[in-house]
Amino acid sequence: xxxxxxxxxxxxxSLREQVRVAAxxxxxxxxxxxxxxxxxxxxxPASAVYVRSKIKATGEAGLESFxxxxxxxxxxxxxxxxVADLNADERVDGILVxxxxxxxxxxxxxxxxxSPDKDVDGFHALNxxxxxxxxxxxxxxxxxxxxxxxxxxxxxxxGKNAVVxxxxxxxxxxxxxxxxxxxATVTVAHSRxxxxxxxxxxxxxxxxxVGRPEMVKADWIKPGATVIDVGINRVLTDDGKGxxxxxxxxxxxxxxxxxxxxxxxxxxxxxxxCLLRNTLVAAHRRAGLTVPQEL
Amino acid sequence: xxxxxxxxxxxxxSLREQVRVAAxxxxxxxxxxxxxxxxxxxxxPASAVYVRSKIKATGEAGLESFxxxxxxxxxxxxxxxxVADLNADERVDGILVxxxxxxxxxxxxxxxxxSPDKDVDGFHALNxxxxxxxxxxxxxxxxxxxxxxxxxxxxxxxGKNAVVxxxxxxxxxxxxxxxxxxxATVTVAHSRxxxxxxxxxxxxxxxxxVGRPEMVKADWIKPGATVIDVGINRVLTDDGKGxxxxxxxxxxxxxxxxxxxxxxxxxxxxxxxCLLRNTLVAAHRRAGLTVPQEL
Numbered sequence: 001x002x003x004x005x006x007x008x009x010x011x012x013x014s015l016r017e018q019v020r021v022a023a024x025x026x027x028x029x030x031x032x033x034x035x036x037x038x039x040x041x042x043x044x045p046a047s048a049v050y051v052r053s054k055i056k057a058t059g060e061a062g063l064e065s066f067x068x069x070x071x072x073x074x075x076x077x078x079x080x081x082x083v084a085d086l087n088a089d090e091r092v093d094g095i096l097v098x099x100x101x102x103x104x105x106x107x108x109x110x111x112x113x114x115s116p117d118k119d120v121d122g123f124h125a126l127n128x129x130x131x132x133x134x135x136x137x138x139x140x141x142x143x144x145x146x147x148x149x150x151x152x153x154x155x156x157x158x159g160k161n162a163v164v165x166x167x168x169x170x171x172x173x174x175x176x177x178x179x180x181x182x183x184a185t186v187t188v189a190h191s192r193x194x195x196x197x198x199x200x201x202x203x204x205x206x207x208x209x210v211g212r213p214e215m216v217k218a219d220w221i222k223p224g225a226t227v228i229d230v231g232i233n234r235v236l237t238d239d240g241k242g243x244x245x246x247x248x249x250x251x252x253x254x255x256x257x258x259x260x261x262x263x264x265x266x267x268x269x270x271x272x273x274c275l276l277r278n279t280l281v282a283a284h285r286r287a288g289l290t291v292p293q294e295l
Numbered sequence: 296x297x298x299x300x301x302x303x304x305x306x307x308x309s310l311r312e313q314v315r316v317a318a319x320x321x322x323x324x325x326x327x328x329x330x331x332x333x334x335x336x337x338x339x340p341a342s343a344v345y346v347r348s349k350i351k352a353t354g355e356a357g358l359e360s361f362x363x364x365x366x367x368x369x370x371x372x373x374x375x376x377x378v379a380d381l382n383a384d385e386r387v388d389g390i391l392v393x394x395x396x397x398x399x400x401x402x403x404x405x406x407x408x409x410s411p412d413k414d415v416d417g418f419h420a421l422n423x424x425x426x427x428x429x430x431x432x433x434x435x436x437x438x439x440x441x442x443x444x445x446x447x448x449x450x451x452x453x454g455k456n457a458v459v460x461x462x463x464x465x466x467x468x469x470x471x472x473x474x475x476x477x478x479a480t481v482t483v484a485h486s487r488x489x490x491x492x493x494x495x496x497x498x499x500x501x502x503x504x505v506g507r508p509e510m511v512k513a514d515w516i517k518p519g520a521t522v523i524d525v526g527i528n529r530v531l532t533d534d535g536k537g538x539x540x541x542x543x544x545x546x547x548x549x550x551x552x553x554x555x556x557x558x559x560x561x562x563x564x565x566x567x568x569c570l571l572r573n574t575l576v577a578a579h580r581r582a583g584l585t586v587p588q589e590l
Contacts, residue, residue, distance in 0.1 A: 108430075129424025132472070133464045135403075159487045161494075167475050169428045176471075177427070180462050180483050185494060187482040188475055192454045199480060 004259040012269035019276045023062040034283035035064035036094040042072035076105045087115040094120030094279035120278040143175035145270025158183035166209035208247035218252035227260040299554040307564035314571045318357040329578035330359035331389040337367035371400045382410040389415030389574035415573040438470035440565025453478035461504035503542035513547035522555040
């Protein structure tokens with residue numbers, strides 16, 4: 001391997017420590033700790049794991065945690081009524097409703113009901129639009145984490161050719177908007193792209209967010225490019241345990257790239273750190289306090 | 296010239312006729328004509344011309360027009376109070392506040408105050424976000440007009456390489472979002488792009504929206520590409536009268552491109568037609584009626 005390994009775990013730890021310090025300062029200024037409300041509906045085991053790790057990280061950063069565990073059969077009305085309560089609750093700066101939701105609930109309606117000022121996932125259309133138009137937004141955690149890794153690795157991104165593979169609302173499109181904001185030249189590629197390897201080969205920066213295991217190969221990568229792998233895919237192994245791989249064929253791409261994130265230990269840890277960061281940002285804005293620059 | 300000329304004037308006339316018919320049907324169903332409120336603050340002659348032509352087109356399409364002409368010295372408070380009145384006025388489906396505004400008024404605040412459901416310019420962050428996340432949006436008129444011309448010229452845009460030159464909130468970024476929604480592979484290039492001619496040369500579709508006269512040259516264009524010129528720049532001529540040119544060097548690019556919009560007579564007429572179209576769309580949504588497909 002010739003590529004520098006981008007250590008997302010270390011970057012996330014450092015951001016979480018900055019959040020912890022900022023949370024302490026905030027508590028002194030505001031007379032209360034920043035608060036994150038998490039809502040888990042139903043019994044999906046993966047969702048339960050995600051929410052548990054978010055709650056744990058929240059506590060470690062010195063944030064107040066308000067967890068709501070609702071039944072699998074919860075009605076849309078009841079969930080919307082909980083969201084309304086959390087919107088009105090002064091102790092709550094951030095609201096995270098874990099997705100996916102049971103089929104009787106329209107996730108779009110729930111996202112739309114969350115106060116944009118508490119929307120720490122950055123999924124509300126108003127936050128997507130604030131991001132797109134250059135206003136103060138709450139930005140989705142995963143692309144924000146990718147941007148922080150890119151900035152730490154490359155410094156100024158201005159004029160760099162960036163290719164984002166994937167055009168989801170949660171990663172691809174906000175990632176493109178963030179990179180345009182950094183004055184990169186940004187291409188959004190996806191399943192319909194005619195010559196995907198050829199397009200990716202132009203890139204100084206590749207962000208892969210498609211959810212297809214090891215799709216991005218070594219001969220797609222311009223030598224020296226920086227590769228950010230957002231994918232987390234479980235693939236079968238002979239011993240039946242399976243293992244996690246990204247959207248990038250790590251072992252071969254790391255021979256060509258200049259720098260690359262591993263999976264796991266790359267983008268993943270940054271996502272939770274950015275959730276805490278967003279909660280701090282929301283808390284400061286709601287309290288009329290200046291957001292600390294290091295966040 | 297070898298390129299097909301994309302006749303924006305004819306396309307706009309046809310869209311305006313569709314709006315006129317739909318406005319008649321709407322009036323029968325809703326018991327009132329769709330209404331567009333225009334607000335002009337101050338004496339800027341170019342703005343006055345724009346607003347006059349918008350009002351004229353509104354009348355010709357059978358829409359109700361509510362014009363408000365305010366003094367150059369109008370306070371922000373007074374303008375915001377007028378916007379609040381128009382938001383509440385049931386006869387008003389669309390609100391257009393002509394930009395630029397005098398310096399004592401914060402345009403961002405005014406845009407934010409317009410009800411997103413009446414924001415027929417599509418400048419409100421909620422509409423930018425609805426567009427970005429694939430929800431029903433009111434889309435800025437100029438990129439919407441460009442998209443309509445592209446669809447009429449090319450049909451399905453899926454898999455085509457599109458390069459948008461310029462990253463403004465009004466054209467470049469919403470244009471990129473529209474093209475991503477059409478499953479094109481989309482690159483947003485701009486003044487910081489390292490090798491702009493090289494990037495543009497990859498494109499099947501070029502949308503130039505930079506405001507620099509005749510910047511895009513023939514050797515930037517892949518033979519056969521479709522070129523949409525959003526620029527409207529006045530350049531000096533020997534006789535002192537000046538003439539309008541686009542961002543594309545029309546006389547040379549039209550030797551290489553497969554199809555191209557002229558300036559004037561290309562995108563310009565479509566912008567006003569799309570304003571009328573957006574007003575009709577807003578009227579239908581507000582009245583709970585299905586938006587006619589041909590719009």
